[in-house]
Amino acid sequence: MHRALPDISAAVFQKKLFVVLRLDSSMSYTYTFTRLNIQHKEHIMGILDSIAGRLGGKSTDFAHGIAGLLGGGAGLSGLVTKLTASGLGDIVNSWVGTGANSPITPEQITKGLGPDVIKNIASRAGVSHNDAASMLANHLPDIVDKLTPGGKLPQNDIAGSVMKLLGLK
Template sequence: MSFLNDLLGAAQGNQAGGSTLISVAGQLIEKAGGVQGLVAMLQQHGLGDAVQSWVGTGANQAISGDQLGQALQNGGLGPAVQEAAGKLGVDPGQLMGQLSQVLPQAVDHLTPDGQLPAQGQGGFDLGSLASLAGKLFGGGGNA
């Protein structure tokens, strides 16, 4: 967990303020076209069962960082992953390992009723993930 704490600590000192894992997850969701876009992309690239579990109300199925990285790369988000890893000063593979833990929680959090938001509601509020950071990392709520 020290790597995760290091990432969070580095991100909190970053003046851009958008470099926490939650923010990176949010940015990826945004670049994918919202929750619907991300879910569709991951389904198209072999993670359909896992993604459906994240949206649904049951337990979230785990995926590996390699699986997530491959799906995001194939879905056209490779450059966004590279950029985020560069900002955090970590290897993209390390970032994918951490995001494979956070992204299922983020999608789950953004689909509380087990349903994707209506198609017209693609733009989500990145702030809606702020409370998730406190739950995941036990932070003081300043995430």
């Protein structure tokens, strides 16, 4: 079953970011971010816009899989460490850095994350293993790039905030 990504809207009021997720006509959740600076708020919204706008009908479950990668265990730094340890350091460092993002292939994603991770995301999103690996290869570089403002891993838990927004934490 494919669910559409919730309708996401946001507003900044008195230096607080209010994000409203409308799951359907009867349910909505509001999340408030007060400790993030404006730059980080923009990155969170950019990530959500990226996931919502580019994944189409498979977006919710696939977005949850990406958020799980970014927020599970050691979070974003753990993901970067795992991919670097798999021999993908130059590629991943380009995503974190301020220059252009190097591309990654579905095969490299599978090697770096492990086939079980890809299988889990594929199962959740209702797509094949190859489609999940391709979707990750297409979207993970931009998402990591948006989560690393100024070419540095963030000090605060932006990935955890994204997971909360998606209802995964």
